[in-house]
Every structure is written in structure tokens, then in C-alpha cells.
Amino acid sequence: MTTGARTGRWDADEAVEQLYASHYRRLVRLSVLLVGDPESAEEVVQDSFVAMHGRWRSLREPDKGLAYLRQTVVNRSRSVLRHRGVRARHVPSPSPDLPGADEDMLANERRTVVLDALRALPGRQREVLALRYYLDLSEADIAETLGISRGAVKSHASRGVAALRAQMEDIS
Amino acid sequence: MTTPTNDDHDIRALLDDAVADVEPRRGLDEITLRTGRSRRSWVWGTAGAVVATAAVIAAVSLVGSLSGTNSGGGQDDAGPRA
Numbered sequence: 001m002t003t004g005a006r007t008g009r010w011d012a013d014e015a016v017e018q019l020y021a022s023h024y025r026r027l028v029r030l031s032v033l034l035v036g037d038p039e040s041a042e043e044v045v046q047d048s049f050v051a052m053h054g055r056w057r058s059l060r061e062p063d064k065g066l067a068y069l070r071q072t073v074v075n076r077s078r079s080v081l082r083h084r085g086v087r088a089r090h091v092p093s094p095s096p097d098l099p100g101a102d103e104d105m106l107a108n109e110r111r112t113v114v115l116d117a118l119r120a121l122p123g124r125q126r127e128v129l130a131l132r133y134y135l136d137l138s139e140a141d142i143a144e145t146l147g148i149s150r151g152a153v154k155s156h157a158s159r160g161v162a163a164l165r166a167q168m169e170d171i172s
Numbered sequence: 173m174t175t176p177t178n179d180d181h182d183i184r185a186l187l188d189d190a191v192a193d194v195e196p197r198r199g200l201d202e203i204t205l206r207t208g209r210s211r212r213s214w215v216w217g218t219a220g221a222v223v224a225t226a227a228v229i230a231a232v233s234l235v236g237s238l239s240g241t242n243s244g245g246g247q248d249d250a251g252p253r254a
Contacts, residue, residue: 016207020200029191038194045196046203053207107193114190133180134187161183 012056015065016049023066024049026135027073033130034077036115044080048072070135071145074127081123117167124148125160132157 010018024045031041048069052059059065118126124146131142132153143150 013204013207016203017200020203024199025196028196029194032191032194033187038196041194042196042198046198046206049203050206053203111190111193114186118190129183130187133183134191136184164183 010056010062012053015056015059015062016053019052019062019065019069020049023069027069030070030130030134031073031077033115033118033134034074034126035080036119040080041077044076045069045073047076067141067144070131070137074131074145078123078127113168117164120167121160121163124152124156125163128153128156129160129164 027045028041031044052068131137139150139153142153
């Protein structure tokens with residue numbers, strides 16, 4: 001481990017390496033839940049790391065770096081969906097780039113159903129569900145990440161769960 | 173397929189499972205390639221500043237030594253001759 005990491009003060013390059021090692025895969029998976037496909041998700045997360053590297057002077061602490069990454073991943077995932085436009089909301093996109101072997105077909109189908117159901121939700125509900133149930137963030141952290149009140153987080157979460165359940169029943 | 177319930181645990185399991193097989197393909201190399209540019213420019217900037225500073229110091233030293241050499245000429249050299 002580097003001197004900077006031992007003392008708790010990283011430079012921008014160390015921050016990227018350390019946060020990459022501990023959070024990259026999880027952030028990519030978070031973005032997959034938001035945008036639906038691994039290719040776009042990985043681009044989103046890489047862009048977010050590059051942005052964090054550029055902002056490291058003002059962040060400086062690992063916790064702030066991670067919070068910045070989460071926020072940037074959510075915002076950029078939202079931008080990806082916006083660029084896809086109406087088509088992304090209403091036309092089922094191809095299933096995520098997962099193994100296509102026969103024995104995996106059933107599992108893939110189940111995953112596709114979940115991702116399709118998520119995609120059908122309003123954006124805020126999808127974001128709140130992903131942050132709460134995938135990243136296990138607290139209401140306060142979700143509120144900070146999304147720039148909304150804790151009350152709004154609660155509301156989006158309960159509506160999101162109900163909507164997801166309904167979507168899953170419709171799809172299956 | 174499992175129908176989701178209100179239970180938080182079920183929703184967590186559902187989302188975890190949906191992305192469990194997603195393995196990033198590229199990653200750190202791609203990021204460092206993109207952020208490395210700024211590091212290189214910082215290095216080149218610092219190197220340029222060092223070279224410029226050394227050049228200024230050398231120039232000042234040269235001027236100093238030349239004026240030191242000429243100082244033996246006395247004050248007659250200070251102005252135009254009549």
C-alpha cells in the first residue's frame with residue numbers, strides 16, 4: 001500500500017486505484033440496474049472515475065470520493081437514458097450482455113424480466129430502489145445522492161416497490 | 173420465477189440476482205489511460221518550469237559575470253562620451 005493510503009490521504013491516482021479496487025464492479029452493476037446494459041454501464045462508471053480524478057483536489061477524502069462517484073454514476077446513467085429517449089422507455093431493449101449458453105437461459109430470462117420491470121418504472125423510483133436495495137444506502141445517503149428530501153426517498157421507495165411488483169406480475 | 177413481495181430481503185435478492193453475472197470487461201487500464209494525460213501534462217509542466225527557472229538563473233549569472241568583468245572600466249563607461 002502506498003504512503004498516501006496509509007496516512008488516509010490519497011492523491012488523485014491513488015484514489016482512482018483504491019476506489020476502483022473496492023467499488024468499481026458494484027458501481028457498474030448499479031448502473032446496469034439503471035440503464036439496462038453492461039456496455040453503457042461500464043462507460044458511465046469509467047466516465048465517473050475520470051471525472052472524480054479531475055475533481056479530487058476538492059474531494060480529497062475517500063468517503064467524499066465514493067459519494068461523488070455514486071452521484072455521478074446515477075446522473076450519467078440518467079443522461080444515457082435521456083439520450084436513448086422515448087424508445088428506451090417503451091421498446092424492450094436486448095437483454096444485457098450475459099452468457100447465452102442454454103443452461104443459463106432460464107436465469108438470463110429471469111434477469112431480463114427484472115431489468116425490464118425496472119426499466120418500466122419512473123426514473124426516480126428506479127434510482128431509489130437501486131440505491132436502497134442494491135447498494136444498501138440509508139435514506140439520508142440516498143437523499144443526498146439524488147438531491148431530494150428523505151420524505152421523497154420514502155415515497156419513491158414505497159411506490160417503486162409496489163410498481164416493481166406489479167411490473168413483475170405483468171411481465172411473468 | 174419468484175414473485176417479489178413487500179419484504180426488503182426479496183427485493184434485494186431480486187436486484188442482486190439480476191446483475192450477479194455482470195463482470196466488467198475493461199476498467200482500470202482504460203481509466204488510467206484517460207487520467208494519465210493529466211498526469212503527463214503535470215509532469216511536463218513541472219519540467220518546463222524547472223528548465224525555464226534554470227535558464228533565467230543562468231542568464232542572470234551570465235549578465236552578472238559580464239558586468240563584473242566590465243566593472244574595472246570605471247564610471248567613464250556609464251554614459252555617452254561628450
